[in-house]
Amino acid sequence: MKYSMVLKNSIRSYSYIYHACKEGYPPEKVYLMSDSKEDFEVNLFEKLEVEPQGYFELCTSIVKFLNVNQIDYSWIKTESVNADSVIEALSSQAYDFIIYSGFAGEIVSEKLLDQFKFIHMHCGDLPYFRGSTTLYYSILDTMEVCATSILMAKEIDQGKTIEKYKEKVPVLYPNLDYIYDSYIRSKALVRTLQNFLCNGGFSTHLQSHEEGRDYYIIHPVLKHIAMLRLENRETKDGKSI
Numbered sequence: 001m002k003y004s005m006v007l008k009n010s011i012r013s014y015s016y017i018y019h020a021c022k023e024g025y026p027p028e029k030v031y032l033m034s035d036s037k038e039d040f041e042v043n044l045f046e047k048l049e050v051e052p053q054g055y056f057e058l059c060t061s062i063v064k065f066l067n068v069n070q071i072d073y074s075w076i077k078t079e080s081v082n083a084d085s086v087i088e089a090l091s092s093q094a095y096d097f098i099i100y101s102g103f104a105g106e107i108v109s110e111k112l113l114d115q116f117k118f119i120h121m122h123c124g125d126l127p128y129f130r131g132s133t134t135l136y137y138s139i140l141d142t143m144e145v146c147a148t149s150i151l152m153a154k155e156i157d158q159g160k161t162i163e164k165y166k167e168k169v170p171v172l173y174p175n176l177d178y179i180y181d182s183y184i185r186s187k188a189l190v191r192t193l194q195n196f197l198c199n200g201g202f203s204t205h206l207q208s209h210e211e212g213r214d215y216y217i218i219h220p221v222l223k224h225i226a227m228l229r230l231e232n233r234e235t236k237d238g239k240s241i
C-alpha cells in the first residue's frame with residue numbers, strides 16, 4: 001500500500017497523520033498546503049487552546065510530528081488544492097490513493113479527480129447525512145455520530161463509500177469541533193487503510209442518491225440545542241449520566 005496525504009494546517013490533518021502512524025499505517029509522503037511554510041510549525045492545540053482530553057498522547061506541530069516519525073513531506077505554497085502546483089507535486093510519484101484534508105468550502109476539481117484517487121472522510125452517515133456540520137444534526141436526530149470514507153466524485157458527498165465508524169457520543173466528550181470530529185474521521189481513516197490491505201484494493205459500495213438528505217451549516221440555535229441534548233442525557237432511572 002503506497003499512499004500519500006494532501007493536507008491543510010488543521011487539527012484534523014494532525015489527527016489523520018497521528019492515528020495512521022499510531023496504528024502502523026504511515027503515509028509514503030505528506031503534502032502540506034499553505035501560504036506560509038511556518039504555519040505547520042505551530043502547535044495548533046496550544047494556539048487554539050484546545051485540550052486533547054486523552055484523545056492524543058502527543059500534541060505538537062504537524063512538522064515536528066512528521067520529523068519525529070521520519071515521514072517524508074514537502075510544502076506546496078498554495079491556498080487551493082486545485083492549483084497547478086498541487087497537480088505537479090502529486091504527479092511526481094505514483095500512489096494507490098490520496099487522503100485529503102483540505103480547505104473549508106473548496107470543491108476538488110474534476111481535473112484532479114480524473115487524475116488521482118482522492119479519499120475523503122465525511123463526518124456523517126452517508127447517504128443519510130450529506131453536507132455540512134452533520135455531526136450536530138446526527139446528535140439531534142440519533143445521539144450517535146458517524147464518519148464515512150468515500151472515493152471523491154464530482155458530486156459532493158456522493159462518491160462510493162468505503163468504510164464507516166459509528167459510536168454514541170461518550171458521556172465525557174472532548175471539544176466537538178476540533179477534537180471529537182477529527183477523532184471520528186480518523187477512526188474511519190484507519191478502517192479505510194485496513195480495507196485496502198485486506199482486499200488488495202478498496203471494497204466499495206454505491207450510494208443510493210434517493211436516500212438521505214443534504215444538510216447546510218447548522219444555525220447557532222440548533223447547535224446549542226444539540227449541545228443541550230448531550231448535557232442533559234439521563235439514565236432510565238432519571239439520574240444524569
